[in-house]
Amino acid sequence: MHGYRAKDCRNNLRYLKDGRAIFHAAALAIVLNPKTNQQKFFNNHTDDITAFAYWRGINPFKKKGGVEIELIATGEIGPKPLIHIWDPTKLEPIRTWKGQLLKGVTCLAFSPNGKRLAGCGLDNNHMVAVFDVRKKSKKALYK
16 A cells, blocks of 8 residues: 555554554555565545544453553544544454544544543534443444
């Protein structure tokens, strides 16, 4: 994959703990290993990715203890946009929400402990939604 979306996106390039770079272009999230120059793709979006968030910390899915993990959240443009939280190593979705925001997702941010994800919509009111990362609910906690 060649390319990078910078026109209407901000903060959309991050480095993982092991040095791999993550960025997005069109509907693909790209994980680039600069040592081997190999790319892997998260391709679960149906439209262009417009929002991106990175989080690293103690696993929020475990009640007590746990190991450090890294999570990526990506959101797309469209009338009922998808938001995915996914594992940058396995490239598999962990949580998915659809249509909780309207016209697209302009930004995403994890809470400091990784248990919540906030997103802002592209609709005229720039609606904000907060999601509980630990629950499999398809609805936002707050909207």
